[in-house]
Amino acid sequence: MAELTRLHVARRLDRCTVLGPGVRAVIWVQGCPLRCHGCVAAETLPFDGGVALTVPELTDWLCRLTEVEGVTLSGGEPFAQAAALAELLDAVRARRPDFSAMAYSGYHYAALRTGSPDRRALLERLDLLIDGPYVAARHGSLRWRGSANQRVLALGDRYAHVPAEPDVSAGVEVSVESDGSLSWAGVPPTPGFREGLEQRLAARGFALRTEGWGEA
Template identity: 50%
Template sequence: MTGTDTTILRISDYHASVTTLGPGKRVGIWVQGCPLRCPECVAPETLPMSGGSIVTVNELADRVMSVTDVEGVTISGGEPFAQAAAVGTLLEILSRERPSWTTVIYSGFTIEWLRRRGDRFQAELLKYCDLLIDGPYRKSLHAPLKWRASSNQRLHYLSGRIGAESDDGSAGLQFEVSGTSSLRWIGVPPVPSFRPGFESALANQGFMAVADGETKNE
């Protein structure tokens, strides 16, 4: 599987109801693998290219389209533009079958880099993106911002189908209890070094935290 494979995706996680990574309720997909490295990445388990699980694009599209009460899909990771061909194929299917849905994509690459140096698959993927949240996470610039973790990261409204919100404060974190001993959180931590401190505090109480957070790198 390579970045030019249009039929297979390597993903880290999936969630049918995410409320903290884009407007409204959304399907969340975290791709596996990132060629970038950022100090204190909030999801280091998504970085290895060999991790996660492999799914066909058609299989994942069917799974996503089985969800009916969402406004769209958010693609995070990992780095979505490292699997641009397959992600683009997925979004082409969704745009055709669910035309009212919107797409949010996170990337550690800046939009300038993608436009000037990206390949044709990355350029094509941008065409299916309504809101691109770009840029590397910088701990020194950490800020409690809407859907992003540091002030260098930007919201690019590319299609006009998602409107800018007047409130640029943190969207908070989404918490869910799984089983009897794990707590899942989804979103962009409003404070730096959130994950290690939170997981340590939970471990002291006999719980395990499962993260689907968002901090990008370059």
Template identity: 50%
Template sequence: MTTLDVAETHPACTVLGPGSRYVVWVQGCGIGCAECVSPQWIPFDHTRARDVAELAADIAEHATDGLTISGGEPFAQAGAVAALVAAVRERRDLSVMSYTGYTIEHLRAHGTPGQHRLLAELDLLVDGPFLAHRQAALRWRGSANQRLHFLTGRHAALRDAPDLSAGLQIEVAADESVRWLGVPPVAGFRQWIENRLELEPLEQKQERNP
């Protein structure tokens, strides 16, 4: 049985890739970007393991336009993530996008076999570490050094689209807790909104800005 350490999932995110996407945030990252907006997803935690086959079935059932993998660091569990994508595509031919704090050049030159397999499965990749001093309001990215790579022709029509922030998706749960998804277009967003609402730290679901 192949497992993947998963921090969180969401079946219908509209701000982390084209259309409405099922998002999987993996648990664990060894890169350590300063001012990471998802510090709770940095520690590796094998108690959060999910069966890949079961997760793939859920994704195939609920995803609308595609699958986005974020975290955490997806390429830290590249073999399991590649297995997840393959299992999903046995059921549905979904668009797949991933984030990574590594550059694509590093992964191609120095990546493990699992990392190479994952790269081969992707339609879109956002690469590079999040750099707080280069925070920018860009499409699906948090800082100006991060790049959006079109690895297949599936989303070729988006190449010339305006490179503007996709915004944030704000949700209020039945218990009145607030959650947000997406890439903050301004620095210090998490701290600002937690202070503004005078709440305990929000349960937030967003791209980690690797």
């Protein structure tokens, strides 16, 4: 029996409205070869963390989420696991043909387009790409992005209108978990958001579960 492809995942979220158009699932992959200064999800950078999940496991999970229109891939660096993610998107679309896909990458689009076959395969399966490294000196209150050098690129017709829409921050979403801890997702509109939030919560006796967005 052939071994199942596995993805190393830092975290996943069933429902999110601040990391891409509409209501989306989110997968934060584990591992990034880049080290952007000020990365808001530094815990996703090491390749030896996270949980290994098979493509069929993730496919079943995504296909059960009937209220979402697609998935956003973040991390970590999604293109460090490009082959597995391309396989995942193919498996999901075999069951849900209209399922959309968006990804963040610290690499520029031109580099991905001329990169390895695996990276090109993942790129070809995306509807939207946020490209480029996070640059702390250019931090801005931007839609789905942390710094002004990053771009929202429509890679097909489905979201062709998106880059022309108002470029305002989508904010962050905060939720309370069953154990009383807090989690958040999104692109902070102001620098130092994570550190400030952690300090304020700690002062009030709360524990923050680290589940933010990080650009690779």
